[in-house]
Amino acid sequence: MITIAIAKGRMQDDALALLTRAGVRFNGYSSESRCLISADETGDYRAIFVKPADVPVYVEHGIADCGIVGRDVLLESEADVLLPLDLGIARCRLVVAGISPDEIKSKGMLRVATKYPLLTANYFGARGTPVEIIRLSGSVELAPSLGLCDVIVDLVETGRTLQENGLSVIDVITESTGRFVVNRASYQLKAESIGRLLNALERALSGVAA
């Protein structure tokens, strides 16, 4: 049996739709249900639904053989997992945003609020800008107007939340899409089943029905 860890939230529905197109149907599962685990019709697969940041954890430990999670989460976690497919779902950008573009200019020390402390440190580190990183776990867009920070580093899909909080994009750090990740040991020990799933997903991505 192959266990797939799926990031709850933003990309969950897209991920399940894609799996269905690839012939892996978790019919017993509905997003309203509190059940966090579901088996498919064939019994060849089971899905577990966990917080995005926990997907790389489950996969790296081999508790899940593979997973579906955003590239942003993978980069932040530095997880040692294989990255064979870009699913192209839940496309978004990781950006620096603030009240005005001037915020990042000529400051001896920039205060940055973010859910991505590692990526933030790397980005400003590469530019030689000293930063104080303020780690938040949600509603990051509020922080600049309340004076907690000068700018934020956060994920942006449509840009509406930024706008509504009086912020605009100052720079794009990177793009992110849903990635299919595989545990290094499962890739070898369950080579055949993983290979089959990868092929089915690839066909589904190129529009061929399963």
Added chain:
Amino acid sequence: MHLSRIPAGMRYYVGDEARLRRKVEDTAMSVFDRWSYEEITTPSVDYYALFEQGMGVTEAQRSFRFTDQDGRLLTLRPDVTSSVARAAATLLSERPRPLRLCYAAPVFKQQSQSAAEWRRENTQLGCELIGDGDASADLEILLVAAEILDQLGLANSYCITINHVEIFNGLSEQFLLDASARENLRELIDNRAIPELNRYSNEVLRCNTFADLVHLKGKQEVIQAAQNLVSNSRSQAALLALSDLWQALGARGLSHSFEIDLGDVSSLDYYTGLSFKVFVDGAGARVGGGGRYDRLIANFGAAEPAIGFVLNLDGLTDVLARQVNQPEISQIDTDLKK
């Protein structure tokens, strides 16, 4: 701080677990003994510079470090091979070759490479075959590893993936890759990051040879496919060596436990020929690995060929302990099937 607290990545073994762990160690050591490997005990504390030479800076930096009375940097050994290589070139230089040496020794790393390798103390069961550069030495090392796993009752639940680093090296020479392009490609292949690899192949390299390496994984058929892919003599020679090795493993009825994986390019700077990794059902990370390291011993004296491997005693014990405690299907799967 409470005295009851234990540092991260450290643990006790007691009772059944300790007995099981001892049994695994004894099994490995008795297989080494049957193959005429002599036990060697190396210093637990050694100069940091030794490991910088022996493992490379990045790996050595993960070790615990402290200073000697004269200010020189010491470390708790993060690896045994470096020290064995030094002994081969110095203390044991007069001994007849080949040298066959084995050990069961703890190694220490203060930073783990991945979240799945949370331990900071691991006992390595390892052996080194020094002074023999023949293909028969490559085969011997793989057979020793396979025999230990068989003896542990893991005959049908392990997979050893083999590769030859000169296949990649020949290609990077052929395509005149500079150091940064080579490292970039190596990392993309090692992570099987196929979308990025395809992009890099189309936009920068304008060829698909490296991207194709990722898909060359499997049994005998991989050799055939790879022969159509590589045209330079360096890669071809390596492929031929790998092919011969595969035949020899097949002749011993071992092809079901081995896989060729040309996408395994994780330690290209350390290994010089065969490289391999050991995976066991139930372990989320590899439980061992090894390969040929013909350049290492020259750091300490006269150059000579060498090959070896380690198995992770703690990783193996974990897998075997779980097999005992958790027969077949867990409760959660039983519930799902209702």
